[in-house]
Amino acid sequence: VYVNDVGHIIRNREGEAIRMVGAMRDVTEDKKHQKLLVELNTELAKQAKELANSNEELESFAYVVSHDLQEPLRMVTSFLQLLERKYNDLIDDRGKQYIHFAVDGASRMKTILIDLLEYSRVGNEKGGIKDVNLNEVMENVLKNMRSTLESIPKSRIDWDELPTIKANQTEMVQLFQNLLSNALKYRSNQPPAVFVHNKSTVDYWLIGVRDNGIGIDKLYFDKIFIIFQRLHTDKKYQGTGIGLAICKKIVENLHGKIWVESEVDKGSTFWIELPKNSYFVG
Numbered sequence: 001v002y003v004n005d006v007g008h009i010i011r012n013r014e015g016e017a018i019r020m021v022g023a024m025r026d027v028t029e030d031k032k033h034q035k036l037l038v039e040l041n042t043e044l045a046k047q048a049k050e051l052a053n054s055n056e057e058l059e060s061f062a063y064v065v066s067h068d069l070q071e072p073l074r075m076v077t078s079f080l081q082l083l084e085r086k087y088n089d090l091i092d093d094r095g096k097q098y099i100h101f102a103v104d105g106a107s108r109m110k111t112i113l114i115d116l117l118e119y120s121r122v123g124n125e126k127g128g129i130k131d132v133n134l135n136e137v138m139e140n141v142l143k144n145m146r147s148t149l150e151s152i153p154k155s156r157i158d159w160d161e162l163p164t165i166k167a168n169q170t171e172m173v174q175l176f177q178n179l180l181s182n183a184l185k186y187r188s189n190q191p192p193a194v195f196v197h198n199k200s201t202v203d204y205w206l207i208g209v210r211d212n213g214i215g216i217d218k219l220y221f222d223k224i225f226i227i228f229q230r231l232h233t234d235k236k237y238q239g240t241g242i243g244l245a246i247c248k249k250i251v252e253n254l255h256g257k258i259w260v261e262s263e264v265d266k267g268s269t270f271w272i273e274l275p276k277n278s279y280f281v282g
Helices: 028-086 093-121 134-144 146-151 169-185 243-253
Strands: 003-011 017-026 130-133 156-159 164-167 193-198 204-210 257-262 268-275
Touching: 028 093, 130 134, 130 169, 134 146, 134 156, 134 169, 146 169, 164 169, 169 193, 169 204, 169 243, 169 268, 243 257, 243 268
Parallel strands: 156 193
Antiparallel strands: 003 017, 130 164, 193 204, 204 268, 257 268
């Protein structure tokens, strides 16, 4: 039994102790709870460490597998194309169609592997966390997307004055390039117009990426951020369904969150919220 004993000595005018008043309280249950909390915290810390190790192993596995699988895919594609060129006169139209299907499948698999590599690298980029000017990020993204913009008549990407935040430069370029590429890909019949605006608060950076595209049904707001989850067939819109999963991973690594507000045929706004006082991955 654990007890808490408190006593107070009462003295006379001469300072001599004449009696004591005190109380004892049973604190056994408190001690049990403290011990249980220590055990729980120890177990949670152990599980957190195991989870971190598991995530690191999974990311390494994804990197190695996707990297190493690209070489045999290149070999398959090369030999199929060589087969088609060398024996073109001997292969009928059905055979040529089969070769086309095989080459196309290998090409799509290569795209998936490259996207998996990008996903596994999030959080492992060299350079770490530093001051990143999002206006410079936008300029870099537009340079990367110049050919795409030129291929779409009257397409526009504009932005407000954006803040300087604590983040990884490369990952911020990756984040905004994915969002802007999607805005151009899922465009409506009218020329695509994308606007990036800043609605920051006292505690958060709040950046919105607004487009005038085809929009998204609210039933799929959560699904679009899950890896390999797509709302459209590859024939209609090419892709692997990893882009928004990468965006989500980048934002959550900075202790932020990302979500979408949208209506079908009325465009979408993707919101990025990052805390101003919690910059580091941990």
